Amino acid sequence: MRWRSSTRLNPGDLFADLPESLSEEAFEDLLRASGLRIERIVSQGHTSPEQGWYDQAENEWVLVLRGAGRLQFDDGEEVYLRPGQYLTIPAHRRHRVSWTSPDELTVWLAVFYP
Template sequence: MNVFDNIKVADDEIFETIANSGDVRIERIISNGQTSPKGFFYDQDEYEFVILLKGEAELLFEDSGRIRLKEGDYLIIEPHRRHRVEYTSKPAIWLCVFYR
């Protein structure tokens, strides 16, 4: 398997679970220009390690402002750190690891 196989262009983001053990979930997300809905912030119970494998993106953190990501950039989002997606290129391919 290859993380770059079957890249599809869609009106909605594509979320694919690669692995899930209960305590850890790994997802590939394919964005094609999508952003978070107006006024919406993610507020997650778990940590999220996110790496942008392809493309560009911009996240907005409620507590600290914007972070621009390019290919290879990664970060760890702590539980309940409110954030939203402000921009994604076409495509932007994310690998996300959610853990407690």
């Protein structure tokens, strides 16, 4: 049995509509479903605020698509990510973005799940 729909499928493009200049990081939800969120993040020389750490109630799987970034964890561990590299950050593992490439856009894909 073939699936039929009167609605045409419309593919997205992770590199479409990238900002030309960024005064702050750009966050865009690409998909939200029960217990799942997929987000595109665009950075250029941005870091997390000095006074704060991300302490999320959900797990995060993050992939660098373009550019580069470094994540710092509250225990002192740092992880450098370049295009194609990904990392799973367990829920409540406190972290921050300590560096992103200042010379090019860094495009991240983040998947949040329980």
